[in-house]
Amino acid sequence: MSRLRLVIAFLFLAPCGSALARDPLTEGQYLTTAGDCASCHTARNGKPMAGGRVVPTPFGAIPSPNLTPDAETGLGTWTADDFYKALHEGISHDGTSLYPAFPFTSYTKVTRADSDAMFAYLKSLPAVRNPATPNTLRWPYRMRSLMASWRLMYFDEGEYQPDPKQSKAWNRGAYLVQGLGHCNECHANRNSFGAMATEPFLAGGLVPVQNWYAPDLSMGRDGGLAGWSEADVVALLKTGRSAKGTALGPMAEVVVKSTQHLTDDDLAAIAVYLKSLPPRPPVTQRGNAVDAATVAQAGQKVYAQHCAACHATDGRGKGAAYPALDANASVTEPTGINAIRTVLSGGFAPATAGNPRPYSMPPFSQVLSDEDAAAVVTYIRHAWSNRASSVSPADVRAYRSIPGAN
The missing domain is CATH 1.10.760 (Cytochrome Bc1 Complex; Chain D, domain 2)
Structure with missing residues (x-):
C-alpha cells in the first residue's frame, strides 16, 4: 500500500x-x-x-x-x-x-x-528566565511539612474513571468539570484549613480573598442554575453572556482565557454533566435585622430611577445587552455579595469572540448611600420570582471597607 x-x-x-x-x-x-x-x-x-x-x-x-x-x-x-x-x-x-x-x-x-x-x-x-519570588504565607502555614497531614485528611488521589452507565458526552463533561476545569475549586465552600467541600459537589461558595460568590452549578430544583437550559450554559461559557446571566469577576477571566476556546462538543458535554447534578435541598437564607418590606419599597424607587431603564421594570432585562435580574443566580446567591459589589463597583462582562463589544454596567458607589444600595439590592433579591434574603447597610459598608473596592 x-x-x-x-x-x-x-x-x-x-x-x-x-x-x-x-x-x-x-x-x-x-x-x-x-x-x-x-x-x-x-x-x-x-x-x-x-x-x-x-x-x-x-x-x-x-x-x-x-x-x-x-x-x-x-x-x-x-x-x-x-x-x-x-x-x-x-x-x-x-x-x-x-x-x-x-x-x-x-x-x-x-x-x-x-x-x-x-x-x-x-x-x-x-x-523565559523568571526566578521565583518567595511566598508570604504566615507561620505556620508556610511549613510544608504540615502538608502531609493536610493531604491525609483532604486529598483523594486518582485519575478520572469513566462511568459505564453514563453517555460519552456525560463522561467527557464530568472529566472536564471535575478535573481539568477544576470548577469545584471556586464553586465550593472551604473550611478553615483551605480544603474545599466535595459534598454536595459544586454547591457554591465564597471565593477566598476575592470576595465573589461562585454560585451553585446544579440546574435542577433549588439549584443555583435552576431554570437554565443546556444552551444557556453553553452560551455563557462561549460568549460570557446568556439569557440567564453574565459572567463577571473571576468567571469573566475564565471565559476569556479558557472556556470560549473550547469546542462546541466539549461545552455541550459540560452542560450535559451539570444538568445531571442532583436536586439541592433548599438554601437557608441568612437573615438581617431589617424590615425587608420597608427596605424593598425604598429600593423599588432606587431601581426605578437607576436600573429599570436597562434591566426593565419586570426584571427580565432587555435583549442581549442587559441581563435579566429575575431568577439570576448572581442576584439570588446566599450572601448577597455579588449584587452589592456589582451595584457599587459596576459589572464588566468579558469581551469574547462571540461577544466582542459587551455592554457594561457603570458603578454607583459615588451615587448611592449605604442605605440606598442596601435597599435596591434587597429589592432585586425579593422582587419578581426572587426569594433571597435581605442585605443591610452594614453589609454594604463591609464591602466598601475592602481595599480596592471603590
Whole structure:
C-alpha cells in the first residue's frame, strides 16, 4: 500500500475529534487552555506561562511558578513523569509537597496521556528566565511539612474513571468539570484549613480573598442554575453572556482565557454533566435585622430611577445587552455579595469572540448611600420570582471597607 493510501486510511479510521486526529502540540495547547493554566501562570504584561502572578489566599500570597522550559527557573529539568506527579499527586520534581493553591486536588483526575500532551506543549514554548519570588504565607502555614497531614485528611488521589452507565458526552463533561476545569475549586465552600467541600459537589461558595460568590452549578430544583437550559450554559461559557446571566469577576477571566476556546462538543458535554447534578435541598437564607418590606419599597424607587431603564421594570432585562435580574443566580446567591459589589463597583462582562463589544454596567458607589444600595439590592433579591434574603447597610459598608473596592 502506498504512503498516500496509508494516510487516507488513517484519516478515515481515526475517531472523530480524538487526540489521534490532532497534532500533539495542538492537543497539549488545547488541554492547557481547558485547564485555564494561563490565568495563574501568566503575570499581567508578563510572558506567557512564565509565572509570577500572585495567587491570594487567606493564609498569605503565593506567586505562581514559571512553566516555560527555562533550565534554571522553569520546567527545563523536569521530565514528563515529574509533571504528571505534580498534577496527579501534588508533589514537585524535587519531592516537596505543593500547596493546594495549585489545584492538584482536581488535576489528579487528569489522565497520563493528557498530562504528557500538556507537558509537551509547555516544553515547546520559548524559555523565559523568571526566578521565583518567595511566598508570604504566615507561620505556620508556610511549613510544608504540615502538608502531609493536610493531604491525609483532604486529598483523594486518582485519575478520572469513566462511568459505564453514563453517555460519552456525560463522561467527557464530568472529566472536564471535575478535573481539568477544576470548577469545584471556586464553586465550593472551604473550611478553615483551605480544603474545599466535595459534598454536595459544586454547591457554591465564597471565593477566598476575592470576595465573589461562585454560585451553585446544579440546574435542577433549588439549584443555583435552576431554570437554565443546556444552551444557556453553553452560551455563557462561549460568549460570557446568556439569557440567564453574565459572567463577571473571576468567571469573566475564565471565559476569556479558557472556556470560549473550547469546542462546541466539549461545552455541550459540560452542560450535559451539570444538568445531571442532583436536586439541592433548599438554601437557608441568612437573615438581617431589617424590615425587608420597608427596605424593598425604598429600593423599588432606587431601581426605578437607576436600573429599570436597562434591566426593565419586570426584571427580565432587555435583549442581549442587559441581563435579566429575575431568577439570576448572581442576584439570588446566599450572601448577597455579588449584587452589592456589582451595584457599587459596576459589572464588566468579558469581551469574547462571540461577544466582542459587551455592554457594561457603570458603578454607583459615588451615587448611592449605604442605605440606598442596601435597599435596591434587597429589592432585586425579593422582587419578581426572587426569594433571597435581605442585605443591610452594614453589609454594604463591609464591602466598601475592602481595599480596592471603590
